[in-house]
Amino acid sequence: MFAEERQALIVDLVASSNRVTVSDLATRFDITPETVRRDLDTLESSRQLRRVHGGAVSFDRQSMAELSLEERQTQHSDEKQRIAAAALALIPASQTGSILLDAGTSTELLADLLVDWAPAAPADELLVITNAVPIATKLAANPAIQIYILGGRVRGLTRAVVGPSTIAQLDALRPDIAFVGANGVHAEFGFSTPDAIESAVKTAIVRSARRVVALADSSKLDKETLIRFAALGDIDVLITDALPSNELAAALAAADVEVVIA
Structure with missing residues (x-):
């Protein structure tokens, strides 16, 4: 040859x-x-x-490749819709609680579903904390939801609020559930993203919450991007749309990560 x-x-x-x-x-x-x-x-x-x-x-x-929010919104939309619906099922309607939504396309689809959220009883409340300008704007339309948007610098590419002040605010919070996006999920490298500033915020989000749920469509599985923001064991639940590879599935099981297939 x-x-x-x-x-x-x-x-x-x-x-x-x-x-x-x-x-x-x-x-x-x-x-x-x-x-x-x-x-x-x-x-x-x-x-x-x-x-x-x-x-x-x-x-x-390439480890630093990153699409804009608008470009990512057109990719794997059906899969992300299913992931968002599975994530919604984890949010209680029958008690007072708080959730944190990371910036991203899957979390924004979850916010779309929360626009119609209603409490099970008048005394029940839901506080949504977010570092995403589009998410805060959408959820402001629902009077049943309290919105807390983190302060800091807005990163134009992703509309995410980032920076030291954002991290400082997260360090003072303890939400019940955090929903976080990822650009890569890898058996050895863990959860990663291309941008250092957003990675630092994601790490603070993971650190702050009582329970952490990662939303990642199957195109992100077995992928590594530049910066790890969490080890597999830092995440409680991974919601995706297809079964992980044998290697990744074994690593997730060893790290005691619950995998939900939407």
């Missing part, structure tokens, strides 16, 4: 599985690891994949 043919097959493998390893490629093509590394170097130089430790990944898995 010519090198060009082999490299074309490697590109196809990366496209289908998102990641390849040097050892697997060496076995598949019956070549030395050194030859595989030369192939990967050639393909990276032509921007057909990206080298990582032990192998390569597709370019769409």
Whole structure:
């Protein structure tokens, strides 16, 4: 097999599985690891994949890649709707309670469902704390819900309120449940996001709540982005739309994370 043919097959493998390893490629093509590394170097130089430790990944898995809120709202919308509905089922209507909604598309869909929330009895109340400007705006339309929006700097790309003052406010709060989004959920790396400032806020959200529920559609599973904001064991429940891979499922079970498939 010519090198060009082999490299074309490697590109196809990366496209289908998102990641390849040097050892697997060496076995598949019956070549030395050194030859595989030369192939990967050639393909990276032509921007057909990206080298990582032990192998390569597709370019769409760059650790700092981040879409805008508007772009993310058009992706996996059906799956996110199901995830939001499953998250809504965790919010009580029959007692006074507080929840915290992180900025993100899945949490914003949860907020859409909460616009119609009503208490089971007149004395029951729900306080929603959020660092998301769109979520606070939507929920302000429901007089049955008290809204507390965290202060700080608004990050234009995601409409999230971030910064040291946001973290300081979170450190003084203890909500019953926090719903947090993630860009990546990985067996070894945990829950991650591309931006350092938002990661710090997410870490504070996870630290603040009595119970933490992560909302992540299946496109985020087995993915790593730049910055870890929580280990698997820091999360109580993961709501997603498909069964995790065997490796991730085992890691979640070992960390005592309940997995809800929406």
